Amino acid sequence: MIPTVLRPAALLSGFGRLGALTLDALTDLGRMGFFLFWSLVGLFRLPFRFREVLKQLCFIGSGSLGVIFFTSLSTGMVLGLQGYNALNRFGADGMLGTVVALSLIMELGPTLTAIMVAGRAGSAMCAELGIMRISEQIDALDCMAIDPFRYLISPKFLAMILSMPLLTAVFDVVGIFGGYIVGVDMMGANGGAFMAGMAQNVTNADIRMGFIKSLCFGLLVAWICTGRGFFVHLIRGMGFGAESVSRATTQAVVYSSITVLVFDYLLTAVLL
Amino acid sequence: MTTVAEQDVAVRFSAVSKWFGRDEKRHQVLNNASFAVPAGKTTVIAGGSGQGKSVTLKLILGLLKPDAGQVLVFGQDVARLGFNALRELRMQFGVLFQGSALFDSLNVFENIALPLRERTKLQEDEIRAKVEATLDQLELKGHEEKYPAQLSGGMKKRVGLARALQLEPRLVLFDEPTTGLDPVMTREIYELFDATQKRLGYTALIVSHDVPQVFALADQIVLINRGELDSFTDAGEIVHSGKAAIREFARTVMGPGFTGKGA
Numbered sequence: 001m002i003p004t005v006l007r008p009a010a011l012l013s014g015f016g017r018l019g020a021l022t023l024d025a026l027t028d029l030g031r032m033g034f035f036l037f038w039s040l041v042g043l044f045r046l047p048f049r050f051r052e053v054l055k056q057l058c059f060i061g062s063g064s065l066g067v068i069f070f071t072s073l074s075t076g077m078v079l080g081l082q083g084y085n086a087l088n089r090f091g092a093d094g095m096l097g098t099v100v101a102l103s104l105i106m107e108l109g110p111t112l113t114a115i116m117v118a119g120r121a122g123s124a125m126c127a128e129l130g131i132m133r134i135s136e137q138i139d140a141l142d143c144m145a146i147d148p149f150r151y152l153i154s155p156k157f158l159a160m161i162l163s164m165p166l167l168t169a170v171f172d173v174v175g176i177f178g179g180y181i182v183g184v185d186m187m188g189a190n191g192g193a194f195m196a197g198m199a200q201n202v203t204n205a206d207i208r209m210g211f212i213k214s215l216c217f218g219l220l221v222a223w224i225c226t227g228r229g230f231f232v233h234l235i236r237g238m239g240f241g242a243e244s245v246s247r248a249t250t251q252a253v254v255y256s257s258i259t260v261l262v263f264d265y266l267l268t269a270v271l272l
Numbered sequence: 273m274t275t276v277a278e279q280d281v282a283v284r285f286s287a288v289s290k291w292f293g294r295d296e297k298r299h300q301v302l303n304n305a306s307f308a309v310p311a312g313k314t315t316v317i318a319g320g321s322g323q324g325k326s327v328t329l330k331l332i333l334g335l336l337k338p339d340a341g342q343v344l345v346f347g348q349d350v351a352r353l354g355f356n357a358l359r360e361l362r363m364q365f366g367v368l369f370q371g372s373a374l375f376d377s378l379n380v381f382e383n384i385a386l387p388l389r390e391r392t393k394l395q396e397d398e399i400r401a402k403v404e405a406t407l408d409q410l411e412l413k414g415h416e417e418k419y420p421a422q423l424s425g426g427m428k429k430r431v432g433l434a435r436a437l438q439l440e441p442r443l444v445l446f447d448e449p450t451t452g453l454d455p456v457m458t459r460e461i462y463e464l465f466d467a468t469q470k471r472l473g474y475t476a477l478i479v480s481h482d483v484p485q486v487f488a489l490a491d492q493i494v495l496i497n498r499g500e501l502d503s504f505t506d507a508g509e510i511v512h513s514g515k516a517a518i519r520e521f522a523r524t525v526m527g528p529g530f531t532g533k534g535a
């Protein structure tokens with residue numbers, strides 16, 4: 001007796017399904033590419049929506065400060081604690097400042113900021129666009145000959161790309177501060193060595209790497225989160241109405257977090 | 273069937289078919305449908321719920337593409353237009369969606385002012401004057417500051433209408449403009465249509481269920497039934513149609529006493 005999954009008909013329909021899935025994924029990717037292109041073109045189309053960009057900056061940037069503050073403070077504190085513990089074993093606790101600062105500036109700052117912003121602001125952008133799509137507001141824009149990319153998407157892109165490096169900078173500074181409090185004030189590492197080591201070993205190239213990463217992550221998060229919401233009606237197997245919006249929002253956060261981590265590796269490999 | 277010279281036709285459907293769904297879930301909405309909307313006239317689309325009235329409008333707007341046949345708007349095949357050409361064409365439209373499709377994040381005033389702000393170079397005080405005149409006309413005074421979520425269905429429709437008429441369109445497409453309005457308001461809306469249509473001379477395509485009233489307004493009536501479209505010039509023609517299905521449909525929609533006279 002051949003198991004059901006290995007019978008020719010079942011095998012064929014399995015291949016068929018795989019093929020259909022692949023085609024859907026490729027179509028989706030193509031759509032997202034088209035979306036990215038028009039969103040970037042929309043940045044240069046007139047009239048420029050200055051007030052909308054300010055509003056989005058306020059929402060994405062200053063609105064995320066609280067989240068970023070607590071995430072970075074605790075991350076820095078853990079780094080201070082773990083770093084002190086590990087370095088102390090080799091009597092190298094003078095290196096604590098360097099270790100904390102480099103891990104924050106090159107890795108943890110850009111990635112964690114991007115993931116937190118995707119969860120806080122990206123999800124909201126996706127849900128807003130998804131609701132606009134299913135209630136025909138985006139179709140209405142199209143029919144009024146108002147470019148939805150210039151009007152809706154590009155301001156979000158710009159605000160996200162501008163906010164991400166600034167939030168990352170806040171993350172880095174607060175994180176280093178957290179590391180200092182725990183490492184120096186609580187565990188008793190040498191404060192002078194912490195600062196001097198940091199000043200001596202962190203180079204401009206390291207800071208540039210963190211900066212480039214945060215710019216790229218800003219673009220990725222904006223792209224994935226707005227794109228999922230914009231195409232909520234075209235993504236296969238997402239259900240309809242409110243359900244499709246909720247699923248697209250989940251997808252937006254999951255996809256952007258994963259993409260940020262994958263790109264983090266790729267960018268590190270290229271930039272190092 | 274009316275025959276009209278091509279330059280007098282605003283919209284032409286030739287042998288249009290439209291399906292939804294894949295494989296066994298496939299569902300045909302339009303079957304080889306043909307009709308023409310004469311320019312500068314009012315055409316009313318009537319038909320039961322779910323027969324494809326909104327789909328017909330969306331085909332004209334280029335939001336949906338036909339699976340067979342052609343939809344010509346001002347002589348251009350909508351499905352084949354590029355991004356920019358489609359925008360050029362849509363500049364001439366005034367559209368009211370069935371669900372109004374107002375922008376949630378803008379209040380009533382901003383919703384109506386949006387096309388003026390985005391598509392014209394008018395100064396803010398000119399925009400204010402224009403919008404306020406429309407608000408007056410549609411009895412929306414005092415609701416300027418409200419957001420769509422705070423409006424009733426009928427108010428949303430009126431805001432949607434106001435928004436659609438701001439830019440003096442060449443072709444208006446209204447999907448159930450009076451659903452949710454009381455009879456008095458309904459009559460006023462039709463009077464408004466009549467007056468603005470005479471003033472602006474646009475082509476109007478209106479989906480409506482207010483079957484006796486709209487006949488006073490309509491130069492042509494298009495009935496949609498089971499994927500087929502039939503055009504008539506007046507109600508009497510419907511009642512005396514050669515197709516039994518149409519006569520049957522007319523009886524059920526318009527009531528048994530309907531004769532087509534005095535409508």
Ligand SMILES: Nc1ncnc2c1ncn2[C@@H]1O[C@H](COP(=O)(O)OP(=O)(O)O)[C@@H](O)[C@H]1O
Nearest residue numbers: 292293301319320321322323324325326327328
């Ligand atoms: N996007 C869509 N996907 C699948 N089916 C649709 C879609 N839009 C409309 N339909 C189907 O097409 C038919 C006609 O719909 P519609 O034009 O909205 O009806 P109405 O005449 O009431 O406006 C309905 O059976 C509806 O289920």
Ligand SMILES: [Mg+2]
Nearest residue numbers: 325326370447
């Ligand atoms: Mg409808």
